Amino acid sequence: MSAYADQRVLVVGGTPGVGLASAGEFDHVVVSAGETPMRRVDALPLADAYAAMDSKFWGAYRIARSVRVRPSGALTLLAGYLSQRPGRASALQSAINAALEALVRGLALEYAPLRVNAVSPGLLRTPLWEGMDVTARERMYEAATQRLPVGRVGEAADVAKAVLFVTGNAHATGTTVYVDGGGTIA
Numbered sequence: 001m002s003a004y005a006d007q008r009v010l011v012v013g014g015t016p017g018v019g020l021a022s023a024g025e026f027d028h029v030v031v032s033a034g035e036t037p038m039r040r041v042d043a044l045p046l047a048d049a050y051a052a053m054d055s056k057f058w059g060a061y062r063i064a065r066s067v068r069v070r071p072s073g074a075l076t077l078l079a080g081y082l083s084q085r086p087g088r089a090s091a092l093q094s095a096i097n098a099a100l101e102a103l104v105r106g107l108a109l110e111y112a113p114l115r116v117n118a119v120s121p122g123l124l125r126t127p128l129w130e131g132m133d134v135t136a137r138e139r140m141y142e143a144a145t146q147r148l149p150v151g152r153v154g155e156a157a158d159v160a161k162a163v164l165f166v167t168g169n170a171h172a173t174g175t176t177v178y179v180d181g182g183g184t185i186a
Contacts, residue, residue, distance in 0.1 A: 003168055004028070007073075012063055025068045028167045031060045032078040036093045049092055056096050057103070064107055064116075071113050074167040077104055078159070079120040081180040101176045108174030115173040117166040122180025124154045149182030 007027035034056025037048055060077045069075050082090045083097035101118050108116040123144045129137050141153045162179045166172050178184055 009167075010067065012059075025070050027070050027073040028076070029063065029067050029069050029073075030076045030078070030163055030167070031063050033059050034078075034096075036096055038087075038089050038093060040089045041091050043089075044092060052092055053096055057099050060100060061103065064103070064111075069114055072170075074115040074117065075107065075111070076116075076163055076166055077118045078163075079104075079118045079176065081120050081122040081178055081183050083120060083176075084178070084184045104176065105174045112173070115166070115170070117172055117174070118176040119159060119162045119166060120176050120178045120180065121159045121162075122148075122154055122178070122183035124156060124159065126156055144181075144183075147183075147186050148180075149186055152181065154179060154181055 004027070008025070009028045009030070010026045011030045012033050034052075036052040036056050037044060039048075041049075064075060064077075067075075077100050079100040080093060080097040082094040083101050086094035097120065101120065104116050104118040123140075125141060129140070132140070144153050145151060159179050162177045166175075166177055
């Protein structure tokens, strides 16, 4: 039987249109929603930059502000390892993810005893990349496989395990767990 069998868990994001399905308190809330385009700052329209910040940062902020989570529960935000290791076309993503990680630390203090944490994934083999040219996508995965200390690209299940860890650990709060295959150091 699952450790979460008798608990109410809300996951926001992952697919379009996911929102509050019912009223009341939740035991755990996970926010993975947000769209952040990858482009150089000088090539990204300002309206798109505002939309990305509104989607990922302010979306998580709004959820944290309005959803009721039991004091014994957990609020988990998904950020991204670019907060620690920006790329050539990811200044905006880096800033948004760093802001989410800072928000987690502040909320952990403001909302205590509620536990608030972030999970920060690296490159994952997910449908997010399906819009890319197949050859370019496979080259990207292969380059990451060669660069990462773990020798493979991450999977959604790797991140899910980290989310389950922080939601289930009663002594984890105000922290960011990096699930990046060593991407922040490689």
